[in-house]
Amino acid sequence: MIDTVFLNGTVGAGKSTIAAALSVLMTESGRHHAVIDLDHIRRAWPTPEGDRFNHELELLNLRDLVVNYRNAGIEHFVLAGVVEQATEVPRYEAALKSRGLLLCRLDTDGATLIRRLSLRHADNPTELAWHLRRAGELAAVLQRAAIYHVVVDASGDAPMATAREVMHCGSFYDQCWATFAGKIWHESEHHEIQRTLFLPRTSAMRAHFDV
Numbered sequence: 001m002i003d004t005v006f007l008n009g010t011v012g013a014g015k016s017t018i019a020a021a022l023s024v025l026m027t028e029s030g031r032h033h034a035v036i037d038l039d040h041i042r043r044a045w046p047t048p049e050g051d052r053f054n055h056e057l058e059l060l061n062l063r064d065l066v067v068n069y070r071n072a073g074i075e076h077f078v079l080a081g082v083v084e085q086a087t088e089v090p091r092y093e094a095a096l097k098s099r100g101l102l103l104c105r106l107d108t109d110g111a112t113l114i115r116r117l118s119l120r121h122a123d124n125p126t127e128l129a130w131h132l133r134r135a136g137e138l139a140a141v142l143q144r145a146a147i148y149h150v151v152v153d154a155s156g157d158a159p160m161a162t163a164r165e166v167m168h169c170g171s172f173y174d175q176c177w178a179t180f181a182g183k184i185w186h187e188s189e190h191h192e193i194q195r196t197l198f199l200p201r202t203s204a205m206r207a208h209f210d211v
């Protein structure tokens, strides 16, 4: 059973924005949940050598936060962050004590990414240049790694619509989680499974998750 949605994606893809929109949907459907923006719990300086994004500190912080959230009755988590390698997924699951983590990659087209980042970093050209460069670099890394359960297009201007699409996908995977035991599909397998399993998605998901 899925209790966590991890929004993965390149810099500026819309992870934080869609996480906030998912929180609205989860509130409306009565799910006790917490949103954790992983950027916020790894921001510290200096960073250890060989871990420029403070990944290890992020996982330690996550583990401790989750204890508090769970003690407070939280059962579902929405994470916004970056997973570059499949080997990191079980580490997140362990930190969260998750019974099912849906890894959702948000894809945003290049022109939209540039527009969003240019707005977000309008006051700092150095920051803008860093984020634009890293956005392209990380998008390529994530494409190559091809680790996800679902990919959702986040180029649109309506975050709630994108969040609904994520929820629909989550519902679909919830229904076949026992069969696939959370397996993350690589690109080739994914297309095969999409052909056979994505067909009942619309009606099954809508019935379950529509808000």
Ligand SMILES: Nc1ncnc2c1ncn2[C@@H]1O[C@H](COP(=O)(O)OS(=O)(=O)O)[C@@H](OP(=O)(O)O)[C@H]1O
Binding pocket: 010, 011, 012, 013, 039, 042, 043, 044, 052, 053, 081, 082, 084, 131, 134, 138
């Ligand atoms: N591997 C990996 N792990 C974590 N984060 C990653 C990674 N690669 C890139 N990013 C993205 O880098 C962006 C820079 O983060 P910050 O501006 O917070 O700077 S800093 O990391 O604190 O120095 C920030 O971009 P945004 O997603 O736009 O916020 C991070 O998400």
Ligand SMILES: Nc1ncnc2c1ncn2[C@@H]1O[C@H](COP(=O)(O)OP(=O)(O)O)[C@@H](O)[C@H]1O
Binding pocket: 009, 010, 011, 012, 013, 014, 015, 016, 017, 018, 080, 116, 117, 119, 120, 154, 155, 156, 157, 158, 159
């Ligand atoms: N659907 C959207 N429509 C319009 N602007 C968006 C949308 N999604 C994100 N943005 C804007 O784009 C920028 C990057 O989004 P953000 O959620 O911060 O991405 P990430 O967390 O992946 O870096 C932000 O300034 C945000 O307000």
